[in-house]
Amino acid sequence: MKILSAAQTRDADAYTIAQEPISSLDLMERAATALVQWLEQHFQRERPFYIFCGPGNNGGDGLAAARLLHQRAYDVYVFLTGPEQKRSADFTQNLERLPEEISQANLQSPEDFPALSTQAVVLDALFGSRLTRPLEGIYAQLVAHLNSGSATVVAVDIPSGLFADEPTPPGSQVVQAAYTVSFEQPKLAFLLPASGTYVGEWQVVPIGLHPGFLQQVPSPYALVTLHKIKQLLRPRLKFSHKGTFGHALLIGGSYGKMGAATLAAQAALRAGLGLLTVQVPQAGYSILQTAVPEAMALIDAHEFHFSTFPSDLKKYDCLGIGPGLGQAEESRVAMEQLFRNPLPPLVLDADALNLLAADRMLLTNLPADSILTPHPKEFERLVGPAKNDFHRLQLLHSFCREHQCFVVLKGAHTCIGTPSGEFYFNSTGNAGMATGGTGDVLTGILTGLRAQGYSALETCLLGVYLHGLAGDVAAEKEGQISLIASDLYRYLGAAFQRVLQQEK
Ligand SMILES: NC(=O)C1=CN([C@@H]2O[C@H](COP(=O)(O)OP(=O)(O)OC[C@H]3O[C@@H](n4cnc5c(N)ncnc54)[C@H](OP(=O)(O)O)[C@@H]3O)[C@@H](O)[C@H]2O)[C@@H](O)CC1
Numbered sequence: 001m002k003i004l005s006a007a008q009t010r011d012a013d014a015y016t017i018a019q020e021p022i023s024s025l026d027l028m029e030r031a032a033t034a035l036v037q038w039l040e041q042h043f044q045r046e047r048p049f050y051i052f053c054g055p056g057n058n059g060g061d062g063l064a065a066a067r068l069l070h071q072r073a074y075d076v077y078v079f080l081t082g083p084e085q086k087r088s089a090d091f092t093q094n095l096e097r098l099p100e101e102i103s104q105a106n107l108q109s110p111e112d113f114p115a116l117s118t119q120a121v122v123l124d125a126l127f128g129s130r131l132t133r134p135l136e137g138i139y140a141q142l143v144a145h146l147n148s149g150s151a152t153v154v155a156v157d158i159p160s161g162l163f164a165d166e167p168t169p170p171g172s173q174v175v176q177a178a179y180t181v182s183f184e185q186p187k188l189a190f191l192l193p194a195s196g197t198y199v200g201e202w203q204v205v206p207i208g209l210h211p212g213f214l215q216q217v218p219s220p221y222a223l224v225t226l227h228k229i230k231q232l233l234r235p236r237l238k239f240s241h242k243g244t245f246g247h248a249l250l251i252g253g254s255y256g257k258m259g260a261a262t263l264a265a266q267a268a269l270r271a272g273l274g275l276l277t278v279q280v281p282q283a284g285y286s287i288l289q290t291a292v293p294e295a296m297a298l299i300d301a302h303e304f305h306f307s308t309f310p311s312d313l314k315k316y317d318c319l320g321i322g323p324g325l326g327q328a329e330e331s332r333v334a335m336e337q338l339f340r341n342p343l344p345p346l347v348l349d350a351d352a353l354n355l356l357a358a359d360r361m362l363l364t365n366l367p368a369d370s371i372l373t374p375h376p377k378e379f380e381r382l383v384g385p386a387k388n389d390f391h392r393l394q395l396l397h398s399f400c401r402e403h404q405c406f407v408v409l410k411g412a413h414t415c416i417g418t419p420s421g422e423f424y425f426n427s428t429g430n431a432g433m434a435t436g437g438t439g440d441v442l443t444g445i446l447t448g449l450r451a452q453g454y455s456a457l458e459t460c461l462l463g464v465y466l467h468g469l470a471g472d473v474a475a476e477k478e479g480q481i482s483l484i485a486s487d488l489y490r491y492l493g494a495a496f497q498r499v500l501q502q503e504k
């Protein structure tokens with residue numbers, strides 16, 4: 001699913017109005033109807049709705065929703081803000097359509113703000129995607145009032161005060177929503193950590209924007225959906241054998257961090273890999289053979305960490321390196337030697353990335369189409385600090401282009417950066433996965449998929465999505481709090497099943 005800018009969203013509205021054709025007022029009615037359907041599914045009629053409307057079309061949505069909720073027997077209270085001369089045409093029409101029985105108040109100063117009980121549902125329809133500057137004055141005071149209460153806040157389209165596709169200046173007043181119901185497409189701000197925290201649980205509702213427009217409008221940003229993943233996954237054919245599914249080499253583990261290598265190894269195997277060899281230091285031999293009997297062991301010359309690169313690299317279909325590796329000087333030298341050889345497709349994580357960051361020569365020798373999986377701190381070590389989340393995306397773009405590599409920038413909505421400049425945001429996963437070792441599992445999954453012959457991009461899309469989906473299935477069964485990294489490979493099979501069983 002493409003992610004559009006605020007300007008493109010406006011163009012999509014305008015195109016739909018002209019080409020469907022449909023009046024702007026009717027399109028607003030469609031949006032409000034979709035919103036109210038969602039509200040009805042989530043809130044009982046005992047809960048009163050306090051609807052705060054700004055002067056633009058976002059406020060118009062709020063007014064239309066007020067009328068529709070009233071028709072559906074909800075208690076509704078409407079609060080208007082902003083100067084009359086700013087009111088949009090559709091706002092004015094919806095104000096005229098508002099039944100007299102609905103109580104209306106104009107908010108001129110903080111004394112007019114209503115008290116909000118825990119029972120109340122606040123509908124934030126102050127500003128939508130055409131916010132032009134940070135909120136000030138009465139708007140900022142109202143947002144502070146809404147945020148200080150205990151009512152459930154539902155933002156219409158986007159939390160008011162938040163910019164959809166550029167940084168919101170630090171210190172701005174922004175509605176802190178519990179839920180955001182957004183029209184047709186999520187906004188980029190929902191997917192980035194600093195702005196995403198205001199959005200709460202978000203849901204996209206379709207409002208019938210013109211499919212032709214959505215298809216042709218160019219956007220570098222996409223949200224990866226199940227539909228896309230289902231298309232990528234290859235079937236396992238009847239007469240296939242273990243050689244069909246590739247042979248991967250994983251290098252990882254050091255004294256005290258052997259678990260990282262075994263987690264990655266288990267995950268690589270569960271990703272459908274044919275054969276797996278794991279290189280560990282001597283101290284890891286019995287640990288590996290006990291924890292992962294399916295894997296073959298290659299033993300490093302060093303007792304405690306990586307020091308020798310394997311000589312017969314040609315026989316592997318993918319090399320995954322990094323989980324638990326450590327950053328010993330000998331390991332850095334071994335990496336350098338490794339990089340002087342022709343290499344199979346690479347997946348680099350954790351300490352392999354830290355070694356790369358410490359030794360820029362390694363970076364210049366990075367083979368094209370390598371996959372790097374940093375979390376934001378590791379990414380910062382590689383490229384330097386980012387001023388904000390949007391700047392980080394620019395850095396990601398330049399890095400992937402310069403090194404012709406794929407970067408899996410991990411987070412709540414992991415972002416895959418590509419050499420061609422597209423960004424793919426993941427839609428699976430949950431906060432239960434914020435626990436040690438889950439990144440090692442991802443490295444294993446990616447290594448296992450890449451060795452099976454998936455392209456670097458396919459590997460990233462499939463691996464990141466399935467890793468998150470395994471986390472979602474695990475959270476359904478075990479809860480988020482108790483989720484641990486090994487649950488991710490234990491539920492990876494169930495995640496594959498969910499994708500395969502999804503209707504096309
Ligand atoms: N038919 C359609 O198009 C559909 C549209 N839809 C809905 O419309 C929403 C977009 O509506 P919109 O374009 O009217 O913009 P919106 O965000 O309500 O605000 C603009 C107004 O606010 C003002 N303003 C801005 N920033 C300000 C600030 N900081 N402080 C104070 N004022 C500020 C700005 O005026 P300015 O002062 O900048 O001249 C202008 O008056 C969209 O999110 C969706 O909910 C859906 O119904 C689907 C169909």
Ligand SMILES: Nc1ncnc2c1ncn2[C@@H]1O[C@H](COP(=O)(O)OP(=O)(O)O)[C@@H](O)[C@H]1O
Binds near residue numbers: 414433
């Ligand atoms: N709040 C969250 N929601 C979804 N996924 C998350 C969240 N927090 C972490 N993750 C995922 O968990 C993994 C953590 O990786 P990483 O930070 O490398 O951990 P480790 O180094 O302990 O293995 C990443 O794939 C990341 O996307």
Ligand SMILES: [K+]
Binds near residue numbers: 125128155157159160
């Ligand atoms: K809003």
